[in-house]
Amino acid sequence: MQTPKLEDVARHAGVSTATVSRVLNSPLRVSERTRLKVEKSVAELGYTPNFIGRALASNRTNTIGAIIPTMENSIFAHAIQALEETLFSQGVTLLIATSQYSKQREEDQLRVLVSRGVDGIVLVGADRSQNIYDLLRARAIPYVVMWMSSQDKQHVTIGFNNEVAAHSVVHRVYDAGHRRIAMLAGITEGNDRAAQRVVGAQRACQELGLPPLNVVETAYTLEAGKKAALSLLSGPDRPTAVICGNDVIAAGTIAAAAETELNVPRDVSVTGFDDTDLASILSPPLTTMRIPHLRMGRAAGEVVMSWINSGERPENIEYETKWVERGSLAPPVNVDTVS
Amino acid sequence: MQTPKLEDVARHAGVSTATVSRVLNSPLRVSERTRLKVEKSVAELGYTPNFIGRALASNRTNTIGAIIPTMENSIFAHAIQALEETLFSQGVTLLIATSQYSKQREEDQLRVLVSRGVDGIVLVGADRSQNIYDLLRARAIPYVVMWMSSQDKQHVTIGFNNEVAAHSVVHRVYDAGHRRIAMLAGITEGNDRAAQRVVGAQRACQELGLPPLNVVETAYTLEAGKKAALSLLSGPDRPTAVICGNDVIAAGTIAAAAETELNVPRDVSVTGFDDTDLASILSPPLTTMRIPHLRMGRAAGEVVMSWINSGERPENIEYETKWVERGSLAPPVNVDTVS
DNA sequence: TTGTATGCGTTATCAC
């Protein structure tokens, strides 16, 4: 017998398959005596329940699906790790998929997850095709949205206010004395977090009486960030401070500055967003906005599981972000353009 | 009808469920006319095959499982991403699990993967309980081992020679003029890659007539690496060069040097291992040994799939590593201890 | 080429 099945255990223990199943799933509904008998057989045969059979019969997979943009950004890798830990401790498996920041790819991945019968889903951001939400609703699959917050109850969100956070960054930079500020944002198409950060930053500029921010969008990669920063720093009217959409772009900007022989923060200040491991390692260490990535990962797991288990739609959770000063932001040397 | 099933499609198209199944799985064995008819019904009903039912009937899950130590090290995150891409293009789903460098945890995770019926498995390194290999063999599950190479045919390995690579690092450092060298290795318990690197480094020292390397083991994290480096750099007989087990430890070492007011590479040289994104961003940029992480990820996917599809055990693959000079390694200022 | 019927491993609804 290659792989013992329920039937083998039942025969070995001299009971029915139903009883074995009960011992495994609701041991309370079986007599002490038979329970021990069955457990002994299970051990002796080295029986392991077959996930597929169980899933088909119970319509439950003990699996949660998650779709993140990419694992190449450590902020997501860490959040996913926290999510996985949380689920693992509840005996639930996490199925991870990546969208590569592509709406189409995300939709494909979601269909895969759904067809695999995941019990719940964790997503990042809310900017996606209505099809997806229709599908989720039709199948009654609980899902939560990380990385953003919202007032309305359209989705269960677990995250922080990107707009407020970016707004705050501009104020910090302004308070440091900067007036000629540029922003290296992530690609906003299909990325509401990036878009909200731009909105928040622009709003702050307006409030502060600054001219509209020069916003350059770039992919969330080191190389792309560096390239964008190079053109920004070598162009006319060089900004005294560059606000970056995340730490990776900020790292690219610092690299670009080094290449252009500009000193950070003396010649140009740089701020990040996320507070990844990178931030403290960069030279100079990065002043950045810390986001609660581990808390989001853990909470997403707890919330989606409680939804599944209780059937009650959970409340939204909003976390604060935290400004972390390190050294890449300093007053500009020549405050020559106070408008 | 919440979720259409095969039967619904069959009824809608006026054929049997067997025919619908054939259209989906072997369209060549069905007439053009009925095929089109069925495909139309599939589209109209928005039918998606139920993975669970399919898996139970076919004993195939189109799923590959992978267990990596952690996703928090970008080298694994990137490799896994490459693996996932490769599998995705073949319509195969990747189930990712992490062991946190724990043998027990890895064994647990493996049982989960097996019970979920994965068609194949991708592992990192070969140092694990024999139980695991027995289980895999008993179930006849193809598996490949990444991140190492081997002459024998005990496992299908896809990787590089850790010992040779570390051996080479020592030679490079020696050639730069260093004689007082220390090594900050990863924890070797349960990690054969880390252990092999130590062996290779020690062998090189012996060959070169150097005293046995002062090897300090540390967890593969920034903080742990920094802490270990601090004690190493502040102790007596400070080494002129520190060889690190990976780039993360090297980053910690550079941070420790900065804290100790030691200049890298003038006061102390530092080398890494992996060549992650980190390497080029550090200050100074890290001289390190590049490993073929993306190629390993891609190859692992291709090899395990070809094994599954063809039934033929594939050959081992060995890649070269590449020495990347950046700036953290330089001749020592005072060659005062040539033994 | 197509249909019928059976089985995949488990859970769950009944009776007993």
Add this chain to the structure above:
DNA sequence: GTGATAACGCATACAA
């Protein structure tokens, strides 16, 4: 408290 037995959704051997 326990045992038959019918699902669960699909693939496939066998018949036609």
